[in-house]
Amino acid sequence: MPPELVNSIGVVLQIIVALAGAFLLAFWVSLVIWAFRDIRSRTRDIFAQLLAALMVLLFGPIGLMIYFLLRPRETLDQVYDRQLEQEALLQDIEEQRACPKCHRPVEEDFRLCPNCRTPLKKPCTNCGRLLHLEWDVCPYCGTEAASPRVHALPAEEEPEPEPERIG
Numbered sequence: 699m700p701p702e703l704v705n706s707i708g709v710v711l712q713i714i715v716a717l718a719g720a721f722l723l724a725f726w727v728s729l730v731i732w733a734f735r736d737i738r739s740r741t742r743d744i745f746a747q748l749l750a751a752l753m754v755l756l757f758g759p760i761g762l763m764i765y766f767l768l769r770p771r772e773t774l775d776q777v778y779d780r781q782l783e784q785e786a787l788l789q790d791i792e793e794q795r796a797c798p799k800c801h802r803p804v805e806e807d808f809r810l811c812p813n814c815r816t817p818l819k820k821p822c823t824n825c826g827r828l829l830h831l832e833w834d835v836c837p838y839c840g841t842e843a844a845s846p847r848v849h850a851l852p853a854e855e856e857p858e859p860e861p862e863r864i865g
């Protein structure tokens with residue numbers, strides 16, 4: 699082979715190796731970046747974040763596979779969503795209302811217990827919306843609400859004046 703041809707082949711080979719090396723390096727770095735981003739969405743523990751990035755940096759694709767096995771199952775967003783759901787569920791349970799007297803289940807918009815007739819809510823005298831018994835102002839229209847205790851007690855009746863006797 700002429701030496702010039704050998705030279706050209708050498709140059710081409712060098713370019714190929716350099717390109718392959720550059721590609722591998724870019725691939726490796728992107729694996730590390732991907733793993734670092736992923737772990738950051740799953741934990742706030744800086745030590746775990748560095749460990750994951752370091753593992754992928756050292757072992758590349760194999761490190762990434764190990765990372766897949768070990769990483770936290772849920773992202774922080776998923777954990778947050780789950781907590782919100784649980785809170786909502788808990789609130790639903792708390793809002794399951796029962797009659798304070800007979801403890802039968804009652805609906806939120808019942809005025810009184812259908813079982814024992816205990817008053818549960820009072821309607822606003824102005825807008826008619828149901829108010830809690832202890833509220834003394836309507837939060838919807840601002841009208842002063844009558845205290846139920848006053849209504850619950852029978853008003854003392856004035857003794858009727860005895861008819862005057864004639865004679």
Ligand SMILES: [Zn+2]
Nearest residue numbers: 797800811814
């Ligand atoms: Zn009841």
Ligand SMILES: [Zn+2]
Nearest residue numbers: 822825836839
């Ligand atoms: Zn009102």
